[in-house]
Amino acid sequence: MLTARPKVQGKVLLLPVEKIVPSAHQARTHFDEQEIARLALSIAQNGLLQPVSVRPGREKGEYELVAGERRLRACKLAGLAEIPAILTQRDESQSAALGLLENIQRQGLDPFEQARGIREVITLWGCTQEEAAKRLGLAQPTLNNKLRLLALSDEQQNYCVANGLTERHARAVLRLPEGEPRSRALARFVEKKMNARQADEYVEQCLSQKKPARRRPVPMVRDVRIFVNTINKAVRLMVDAGVPARTTRREGEGFVEYTVRIPTEPAKKTAGAGCSA
Numbered sequence: 001m002l003t004a005r006p007k008v009q010g011k012v013l014l015l016p017v018e019k020i021v022p023s024a025h026q027a028r029t030h031f032d033e034q035e036i037a038r039l040a041l042s043i044a045q046n047g048l049l050q051p052v053s054v055r056p057g058r059e060k061g062e063y064e065l066v067a068g069e070r071r072l073r074a075c076k077l078a079g080l081a082e083i084p085a086i087l088t089q090r091d092e093s094q095s096a097a098l099g100l101l102e103n104i105q106r107q108g109l110d111p112f113e114q115a116r117g118i119r120e121v122i123t124l125w126g127c128t129q130e131e132a133a134k135r136l137g138l139a140q141p142t143l144n145n146k147l148r149l150l151a152l153s154d155e156q157q158n159y160c161v162a163n164g165l166t167e168r169h170a171r172a173v174l175r176l177p178e179g180e181p182r183s184r185a186l187a188r189f190v191e192k193k194m195n196a197r198q199a200d201e202y203v204e205q206c207l208s209q210k211k212p213a214r215r216r217p218v219p220m221v222r223d224v225r226i227f228v229n230t231i232n233k234a235v236r237l238m239v240d241a242g243v244p245a246r247t248t249r250r251e252g253e254g255f256v257e258y259t260v261r262i263p264t265e266p267a268k269k270t271a272g273a274g275c276s277a
Contacts, residue, residue, distance in 0.1 A: 012051055015063060015085045017076055020054055023065045036070060040077035048075060051084035063087075111167040112157045115146045148174060152182065159186055168196035172203045181206070231258055238262065 052068030065072060066088060075083045109117065122132045129147070133140040149157070149170050160170050169189055173182040185206065189199050231247070238245040243262060250257040 011087050012084050013087055014082050015054070016082055017072070017080060019061060020052070020063050020065055020072060020083075020085065021057055022069060022072075036074050036077060039070065039074035043071075043074050043080070044078040048080070048083055051086050053088055054085045055088050110161050111146065111149055111170060112152075112161065115149045118143060118146055119150065145171060151178075153179075156183060156186060159183070163190045165189060166196055169194075169199050172196070172199045175203050176206060228256065228258070231260065235260060 052071050053066040054063040055066055057064045129143055130140055133143040151174055173185045176182050176185055235245050235247050246261045248259045
C-alpha cells in the first residue's frame, strides 16, 4: 500500500549562503557591527552551532530567512559558503511572527523595533491587540504599552536608541504634549543622566507647572449681596450730602473686600473772582 510522501518539515539542510534572502518582515533595523564581528570570529573557529530557519522562497531554489539574520550576517562575514538551515513550511504571517518572537525572547530588539514588529504581525494576522497578545505570549497591557511608543516621532525614537534611553524613559514623555516638549524632556533625561524613576518625577514636575487659572468673579450669596448694596447706598448718601467718599473693591479667593475712604477735613475751595459792595 502506497502512502503519501510527507512534506519536509524541520529538516536541517546545508544551503548556499547566496540562496538565502532576508525576510521582508525583519523587525530589527539596527545591527551591532562589533557584535556581529565577534559572532563571525566564533563561527569561523567553532562553526555555526544553531542553524538558521528558512522557508521556501518565491524563486526556484531560493529560501527566505525566517529567523537568524544576525547569524546569517556573521556567516557571510566569516566567509562561509554554506550554512545549516532548518526548513519550515510556514506562511508569510507565521514567518513574520516567528522572527519577531525569536528577537523578543532573545531581547535583541530595541523597544521601537519590537513595537513596529508587533504592529506588522497584527496587520498580517488581521486580529485585535488582545488576540495578538495571546498569540505572542505577552500580557495585553505590555503589548499596548509597546505600541504606544510609536506615538513618538522618528527623530525622538532614534534619539532614545542613540542615547541608551529605556522603554520607561520613552513612555514617560508620552504624558507631555507632542513635539518640542517631549524632545526637551528626552534631552534633559540624557543631560542629567536620569534613571527611569527620575524621568517619571521630572515629567510630573513639568505637568504640575500649569499657568494659574484666570480669576473669575466671586459668586455672592443673597445675604452678602444685601450687605454690599447697603454699603453702596451709604456711600451714595454721603456723596449726595457733599462728602466726597470713595470705595474700592477687591475680589479674592472666596471673599470680596470693600474699602471706603471718607475724608475727615472739608474740601478746600478753589480761589475765584469776588464781588465787593
